[in-house]
Amino acid sequence: MNYNNTNIANTKVVLEIKDLHKSFGDNHVLNGFNMLLHQGENLVIMGKSGSGKSVMIKCLVGLMEADSGTISVMQNDITKLNQEALDILRADIGFLFQGSALYDSMTVRENLEFPLRRHIKKFNKTVDTEKLVIEALENVGLVSAINLMPDELSGGMKRRVALARTLILQPKIILYDEPTSGLDPITAKEIIILMQEVQKKYNTSSLIITHDVDCARVISDRMILLIDGIDYAVGTFKELSTSQDPKVKAFFKQ
Amino acid sequence: MLVIGNIKSKLNSFLIEIGALSYFTSRFFKNAFKRPFEFKEFLRQCYNMGNRSLLLVGITGFIIGLVLTLQTRPTLMEFGAVSWMPSMVSISIVREIGPIITALVCAGRIGSGIGAELGSMRVTEQIDAMEVSGTNPFKYLVVTRVLAATLMLPLLVIVADAVALFGSYLVENTKGNVSFMLYFNQVFNSLEYSDMLPATIKTFFFGLAIGLVGCFKGYYCKKGTAGVGKAANSAVVFTSLLLFIIDFIAVLIADIFYEL
Ligand SMILES: Nc1ncnc2c1ncn2[C@@H]1O[C@H](COP(=O)(O)OP(=O)(O)O)[C@@H](O)[C@H]1O
Numbered sequence: 001m002n003y004n005n006t007n008i009a010n011t012k013v014v015l016e017i018k019d020l021h022k023s024f025g026d027n028h029v030l031n032g033f034n035m036l037l038h039q040g041e042n043l044v045i046m047g048k049s050g051s052g053k054s055v056m057i058k059c060l061v062g063l064m065e066a067d068s069g070t071i072s073v074m075q076n077d078i079t080k081l082n083q084e085a086l087d088i089l090r091a092d093i094g095f096l097f098q099g100s101a102l103y104d105s106m107t108v109r110e111n112l113e114f115p116l117r118r119h120i121k122k123f124n125k126t127v128d129t130e131k132l133v134i135e136a137l138e139n140v141g142l143v144s145a146i147n148l149m150p151d152e153l154s155g156g157m158k159r160r161v162a163l164a165r166t167l168i169l170q171p172k173i174i175l176y177d178e179p180t181s182g183l184d185p186i187t188a189k190e191i192i193i194l195m196q197e198v199q200k201k202y203n204t205s206s207l208i209i210t211h212d213v214d215c216a217r218v219i220s221d222r223m224i225l226l227i228d229g230i231d232y233a234v235g236t237f238k239e240l241s242t243s244q245d246p247k248v249k250a251f252f253k254q
Numbered sequence: 255m256l257v258i259g260n261i262k263s264k265l266n267s268f269l270i271e272i273g274a275l276s277y278f279t280s281r282f283f284k285n286a287f288k289r290p291f292e293f294k295e296f297l298r299q300c301y302n303m304g305n306r307s308l309l310l311v312g313i314t315g316f317i318i319g320l321v322l323t324l325q326t327r328p329t330l331m332e333f334g335a336v337s338w339m340p341s342m343v344s345i346s347i348v349r350e351i352g353p354i355i356t357a358l359v360c361a362g363r364i365g366s367g368i369g370a371e372l373g374s375m376r377v378t379e380q381i382d383a384m385e386v387s388g389t390n391p392f393k394y395l396v397v398t399r400v401l402a403a404t405l406m407l408p409l410l411v412i413v414a415d416a417v418a419l420f421g422s423y424l425v426e427n428t429k430g431n432v433s434f435m436l437y438f439n440q441v442f443n444s445l446e447y448s449d450m451l452p453a454t455i456k457t458f459f460f461g462l463a464i465g466l467v468g469c470f471k472g473y474y475c476k477k478g479t480a481g482v483g484k485a486a487n488s489a490v491v492f493t494s495l496l497l498f499i500i501d502f503i504a505v506l507i508a509d510i511f512y513e514l
């Protein structure tokens with residue numbers, strides 16, 4: 001079985017995971033997971049719930065410590081960075097959390113300003129916080145919600161504000177943890193369209209975790225199936241969806 | 255045997271908890287002196303804590319003052335010592351009852367609030383989101399809350415003491431026709447620095463304990479909504495236990511100084 005033939009394969013690698021292991025006690029979640037993300041690519045990772053997708057992505061940004069394996073982000077081995085360097089690197093990585101993770105004691109504006117507290121240095125000195133906030137909200141079509149609290153927003157709006165908060169630092173890589181989970185199909189589609197627009201506008205590389213087959217079909221350049229803690233199958237949507245492997249087939253049967 | 259085994263395992267997990275809390279405390283002190291200090295968040299927490307507990311602490315203090323005076327009155331009358339009432343009430347309130355009752359009320363109000371808030375922030379990944387956006391969540395969330403609780407508790411105790419004494423005065427005024435001036439003159443005559451100082455120092459530690467345990471339980475909250483409830487609940491239980499232990503130690507130390 002060779003799934004490894006894509007045309008993006010020649011461009012620069014921005015993320016690389018090699019032989020990643022992670023266990024919680026006796027629960028061996030990741031058992032040697034490998035992954036490559038190329039510049040400008042949309043890589044979709046699919047896996048059953050509880051298969052360790054979130055654990056993998058959290059190891060990627062240093063929120064969890066891997067047991068073994070190497071993780072490099074734009075040629076930096078993140079396990080070897082000190083806190084300062086890690087923070088600076090993180091400004092280039094956007095992370096959209098599974099449940100939006102908006103700060104619920106803050107308004108939408110304050111939510112968006114929060115990442116700027118630390119990373120305003122990333123922009124040139126004349127940049128205006130207010131302008132950045134407005135621009136990020138314009139990208140997701142929610143400028144009117146700027147003074148609302150998160151609990152006044154619908155699930156779809158929350159996801160968009162979270163996306164705006166992710167975009168405000170203009171990251172080079174965006175990690176999406178189940179961006180459409182818990183949303184109705186129409187709202188989910190809107191979020192997918194938004195993700196595609198963002199990709200075009202800022203030319204980001206994206207790692208998208210999902211178990212939504214429609215989302216994967218529309219957005220993926222390449223896919224990895226995470227099964228039994230490893231990168232069980234790699235390939236384009238077309239290759240994987242026509243695979244004869246029963247474990248792979250199970251994902252596409254609807 | 256079963257009971258003994260049960261107690262043993264409870265004690266064991268209590269000691270493990272104390273160990274983890276000690277580590278958390280050392281982490282707090284390390285982070286507390288790191289710059290920049292999150293002054294705005296600190297003030298916001300002070301305001302929230304004061305605002306949320308002031309009324310409750312006031313009412314509790316008032317009732318304690320009333321009850322203490324009403325219940326002691328007949329006994330003192332038997333000995334013809336009703337005139338001792340202000341000094342007796344003021345010493346017991348300022349030394350012991352005011353601080354411990356206020357701390358217990360605040361353990362329920364502030365401690366559980368912190369536990370639930372940080373717990374739900376942990377469960378909904380808000381703490382992770384802070385971390386990836388380059389803000390140290392320990393400093394932003396924990397240090398500010400613990401310092402705010404440490405500062406606010408002594409202030410709340412002062413309020414509780416004052417209201418309790420006022421409650422006591424009301425009883426004396428209606429039952430014994432004692433004037434405001436006379437009553438509080440006696441109160442301040444009987445209170446000495448040796449009463450005030452240890453009691454006040456103790457309240458800082460009460461505040462520290464409430465803040466630390468609330469944050470500790472919330473920060474390491476288990477996933478799931480059940481985890482948040484458990485964090486809030488065990489914050490109150492654990493803090494209350496700790497408050498009595500601190501109180502006991504404080505009384506022992508104060509006692510040594512009295513004897514000198
Ligand atoms: N902090 C943690 N402590 C213990 N076990 C965890 C922790 N985080 C995740 N797990 C376990 O790791 C497994 C994978 O979880 P996760 O990555 O969240 O799954 P998903 O693929 O649905 O995102 C689950 O069995 C979960 O119980």
Ligand SMILES: [Mg+2]
Binds near residue numbers: 053054055098177178
């Ligand atoms: Mg997940």
